[in-house]
Amino acid sequence: MKTMLPARIKSLILAVTAAGLLAGCATSGNPKDPIEGFNRAMFAFNEGLDTAIVKPVATGYEAVLPSPVRTGVTNFFGNIADLLIGVNNLLQGKGADALSDLWRVAINSTIGILGTFDIASEFGLEKHNEDFGQTFGRWGVGSGAYVVLPVFGPRTARDTVGLVLDIAADPLTHLGASDGRDVLLVLRGVNDRANLLPADKVIEEAALDKYSYIRDGYLQRRRNLIHDGNAPREPEADAEQVERPVRADTDSVQPRAGAEAAAPEIPVLVARTEPAETK
């Protein structure tokens, strides 16, 4: 997405990044978020960009296009995404899921008219959610530090590397400028943002501190996705809980059941940014 940004916005992002890094010393000591100062600065920048440009465009888009058309757009890009979802399922050793993803692409690209109708779901071929970050998690790579990227938003160190691969492997990236690549990228971005509009209001209602609400939600969501919806429940750390050492990496799939507590008071001795050794 960065490729379509004008040079002026790029330099603005660089400036904000630099400012954020300088402010990065301030942290509240959350072990999962060692560069909280930087992240908060970047979060504020992203919120500003969203309020000024992205959200108004997405709101207009939602108002102008009827719901079935927007669903068609979502399905069209979802169909392209299914290809890489299949590849990632294969990399994670989930052959049956990978096969189902490829069937989805085959069915939806043809009967589903270039993917605009998700016929495969009607046939019972469930849509999956995979990306390279999740694949690394499956392989046992720890999440590393939480980081808020300009424009792209919340990630972890591991998911940032995943994102680079996601973009490199994205079919849209390989279209030429003359193929309407930029139009497609913008359309996908706006459509994705429009799909999130209802969640905005609920988050505003729920969050005491929007920054940490989104951070903790992101971390929980990723942990759940890596476990394909079957993440073990986090220990409750309440009165009956016996204190025990806790690891920083909460979401790689290595068997350390029950050790995934998030109680911030427990001193954690593992450096956040290094990938977890697989034990």
Next chain:
Amino acid sequence: MKFVLAFFSGLLISSTVLAQEVAPDALVKTTTEEVLEIVRKDKDIQSGNTKKAIELVESKVLPNFNFTRMTQLAMARDWRQASPAQQKALTDEFRTLLVRTYAKALTEYKNQTVAYKPFTLKAGETDVRVRTEIRQSGAGKNVELDYWLEKSATGWKVYDIEVGGISIVTNYRESFASEVRNNGIDGLVKSLQSKNKSGETAPVKK
């Protein structure tokens, strides 16, 4: 007279038995369908009338929740530090916040349907997860909505909800803990109070 007495005691017994016998998945399903049925017919809620949605949540949903347990989970270790009075204040404010959030989510309802995943209650189980899924017709993207329930003397009570893998209760842990670290338990009660007040005075927007 004897007959009337027998009739009433029979009623009493059967309703007590019923209260304990409703299975967790049945409880989730009945409540969900009952609430959605009302929302589908209520144009006010659909157009963003949060006050009406709150009344609906309070009458239909709230009795099936264990808010003390929810607050305890969100507070984690800090729960022990709180006095009984503080625990009550925290529970009251957290309940208000969760009810408002739930109500807000209901006003965003647009023709979705809920699918209930297969569920079997094993003998002796007292802590279960009931899985459901919100489906949008035509789009493949479904949102998982899971309920965690615990058996109590008065039937099964929900103590956590997970939306797409995000627990709406434990998602508060970090921000609660950092508020307590900086401003103490009373500081957290105050910040919850002001959050709830700001929600009340804000104009109802669509």
